[in-house]
Amino acid sequence: MLRIGLTGGIGSGKSTVSALLVERGAVLVDADVLAREVVAPGTPGLAAVVEAFGEGVLTPGGELDRPALAAVVFADPAQRARLDGVVHPLVRARAAELVAQAPQDAVVVQDVPLLVETGQAGSYDLVVVVQASLPVRLERLVQRGMTEEDARARIAGQATDEQRAAVADVLLHNDGTREELAAQVEAFWAERVAGR
Ligand code: ADP
Numbered sequence: 001m002l003r004i005g006l007t008g009g010i011g012s013g014k015s016t017v018s019a020l021l022v023e024r025g026a027v028l029v030d031a032d033v034l035a036r037e038v039v040a041p042g043t044p045g046l047a048a049v050v051e052a053f054g055e056g057v058l059t060p061g062g063e064l065d066r067p068a069l070a071a072v073v074f075a076d077p078a079q080r081a082r083l084d085g086v087v088h089p090l091v092r093a094r095a096a097e098l099v100a101q102a103p104q105d106a107v108v109v110q111d112v113p114l115l116v117e118t119g120q121a122g123s124y125d126l127v128v129v130v131q132a133s134l135p136v137r138l139e140r141l142v143q144r145g146m147t148e149e150d151a152r153a154r155i156a157g158q159a160t161d162e163q164r165a166a167v168a169d170v171l172l173h174n175d176g177t178r179e180e181l182a183a184q185v186e187a188f189w190a191e192r193v194a195g196r
Contacts, residue, residue, distance in 0.1 A: 002107045002193060003099070005123065007115035007164060008130030010154050011137035011144075013174035013181060017130050018111045020185040024193075026107045029098045031091055031114075038090035039064050048086045053079075088118065107193055116159040121167035126192060129168035131161055136175050 004026070008014045022028050038045040041062050049069070050058060057069045073080040095110060102108050112120060121127050132140075134155070141151040165171060170192065172184045 001099075001102065001104055002126070002196065003124045004107065004109045004193075005115050005120065005127045006109050006111050006130070007113060007127070008132075008174075009137065009158050009161070009164070010113065011141040011151065012130040012132045013172075014111055014113065014130050016174070016178065016181060017128070017172060017185055018109055020182055021107075021109045021189070024185075024189050026109045027102045029095050029108060029110045031095065031110065031112045034091045034094045034098075035087055038087060038094055045087065045090045049083070052082055052086060114158070116164050116167055126169045127167050128170045128172065128188070129164045130172045130174055131164065132174040 004021070006014055006018055006021070008017075018026075018028050018030065037043075039049055040046065046064060049064065053069065053072060057065050057072065059065045069083070073083050099108055099110075110124070112118075115121060115127070137155065138148055138151050142148055146154075170188055172181065172188070174181050
C-alpha cells in the first residue's frame with residue numbers, strides 16, 4: 001500500500017487533483033466527507049456535538065445546523081478547539097477503518113484540508129501539496145459561490161503556502177489550466193506511484 005496525504009489551501013484544487021488520482025486507480029478517503037458522516041443524524045458524533053453546544057445547533061429536523069454551529073465556533077477559538085476535539089478523533093478513526101479495508105496493494109489518497117494545521121504530515125508515505133496564488137484562489141472560490149470576504153477569512157484561518165510547502169514531498173502548481181494540472185498529476189503518478 002502507498003499512502004498519500006493530499007492537502008492545499010481552500011480553493012487550491014485539492015478536489016480536482018483527488019479526482020484525477022481516482023481516475024488513475026487511487027482509493028480516495030476524503031476528510032470533508034467523513035467530517036459530515038461522523039455527525040450524521042443518529043450518530044454518537046452528533047450526540048457529542050449537541051452535548052457540547054446545546055440543542056441550538058440542531059435543525060428542527062434533527063440534523064446538524066452547520067451555519068448555526070459555524071456562527072458559534074467562528075467567533076471563538078476556544079469553541080472551535082472544542083468542536084475539533086469532538087470531530088477530529090472521529091474522522092481519524094473512520095479514516096483508519098477505511099484505509100484498513102483497502103486492498104493491500106492500493107494507492108490510498110487521503111484528502112486532508114488541515115493536514116499541516118493538525119500536524120499529520122508524518123502519517124503518510126508521500127505528502128502532495130496543491131498550491132495556487134491568492135488572486136486565483138479567490139476568483140475560483142467566488143465563481144464557486146462564496147463571497148470574497150468569506151473566502152479571505154477562510155484562507156486567513158489556514159496554514160500559509162510556506163508552511164504547506166515545508167512538508168511537501170511533491171508540489172503541484174495550479175495557477176494554470178486544468179490541462180496543465182492534469183499533466184503534473186500524470187507525471188507525478190508515473191514517477192512516484194507507478195514507478196515506485
Ligand atoms: P479545493 O478542493 O482545494 O478547495 P477545488 O478542486 O474544489 O479546490 O477547486 C476550486 C475551484 O476551482 C473548483 O470550482 C474547481 O472546479 C476550480 N478549478 C480547479 N482547478 C482549476 C483550474 N486549473 N482552472 C480553472 N478552474 C479550476
